[in-house]
Amino acid sequence: HKIQPHGHSSLVPTPLTYQILSWVMIGQFVLGLPLNLSVLYIFIFRYKFWKNKSIFLFNIVVADFLLVVCLPVKAYHYLQGERHSPNEAVCKIMLFMLFLNRGASIAFLITLSLDRYFNVVHLGRRNCVKVLKKTPQISVVIWLLLLPLTIPTMVHTFNCCNSHGRVNETYLSNVMDTVREVVFFTQIIIPFIILVFCTVRIVNRLRRKTVGDKTKLQRAVCVVLSVIFVFSICFLPCAIARAVLLFVRIIEIQSAEDIMVQVYDSLMVLSYIDCLLDPLVYCFCNTGFKNAYISSFCPPFLKEKLLSADFGKEAATTATSTTTNSGGRIVSIPTTVK
Template structure:
């Protein structure tokens, strides 16, 4: 009888542990991640092939674009492992080393993708709004070594994921043991939100200034302005779809966890994990940014991977940028000669 009372008084484990709160939800998410892995691997391999063997990124000032591809491969490498855990009913790996490495890789991917996308947007902003002035972004773009520096600067922001043991790599709001532990958890969450919120504010600022510049410019060539608008809007689209929903869901999860609302936490965990899986689609959307950012890459990719009946239509389309034109000339022999635009550097 006493043993029965002791068992009954044992508190139930918190819902935010390594087990999935809903088997069906996480099976669906695992299937989505498998699809993301297959498409992401094929797409990014094709992009990498173009950058190295066809476009030669080091000669065309596309170092930052190439680094985004590298960051996407970090994400793609994590997807089958995470899908495997979801299929086995685990939100994260029960192995501490694997769990920390996975979160480290995902933090590094998110930070690198955001960092290089923001740098591209700032480059467009300075080239349009502050045309003719020397700016640090243009200097950085012409210095390949700066990419290494950016990667090294990202490492300190990912170190908190490796500092201490915590349940299922996700303890904030659960661990109330020591002040140092809570400080580490809090710092990790601050890094998560800062790397999304501050870059989004910068993006909105750049977009508004570039659009205003486009509206005020009534004479001269507006091609560069339209291209700049398309670049920053494409980056804003990637942010709005991939990163912002995940950040909002993370904030909601932390709120219900700190308030000890176990029933709501089960729902919040599933919503957060679902939106986190949605954020992984950035490895599929980044090539859209490449095409808007660099018409030379777009032309090289279309020429190598698109079927012949689509090439002419895609090459002649400017996607609202006014960056490409096609001139078709018929010679006396009846042969059609297509004049392609000069690749943008």
């Protein structure tokens, strides 16, 4: 039998590191709870997301809120010197929630980016994503499709990324570990490739546009760049760290594994900051939401300045037009429809 390494036990290798991480998560919770509650309030009571075709954005808010709710439990175990709960049921529920919320956040962010891509690069063609946005049941279907991808965290006993090289590892546990790792990396790598593709195509479209207003294209670029920023900060670093951790675990270098366990857990804690960064995406995606949020929560002097600047841009956008001669008549065609 193998000796149980530190990375495979519930106890942390370095208590001080995890105490610091626990306070970081407490800070994320203190900032994230009021922020996400205020965003939920705006979407439901002020902006009425179901009337403004913002159902996908609302689902991202729900995923972020569920993530924020999980943070105190995770922070508590870190303060106790444990990488996860010693209670198997609590451990599985926490991992299930974290995997589900992460998958939902990524899925809806990618959907928003694809919507911007079709609106800009394939303007005039039928946008299937826009059609899906008008159907609330699609959001339910996406959540249900994410459940099978999260089931591997519930099928077999496992402890916080204990994949390949566990004590008394069986063929079934080895298969389940492989499935879970494939799901984890697929959920990050494939969406990132899609994001890069959408960004390159939208930027190229912006460069080729020589006449007319570019506001819509620039806003689309801001949306996909903000999503890439969230991915680069929250998801890619922990995916790279997880790959390195699995490698050193398989080749059984105990000292390197203890270090990589701490690096991986630290980057996972960093990834929880997406519940604070996602509101940036809301602002770039939806001017109506941004104006409703500013009107509700910003102080009067700042509110007037921000709203006047935004309305000034809107007026300039709607005022831009193209004049053409059609059958002897002069027709003014707005270049941007808000």
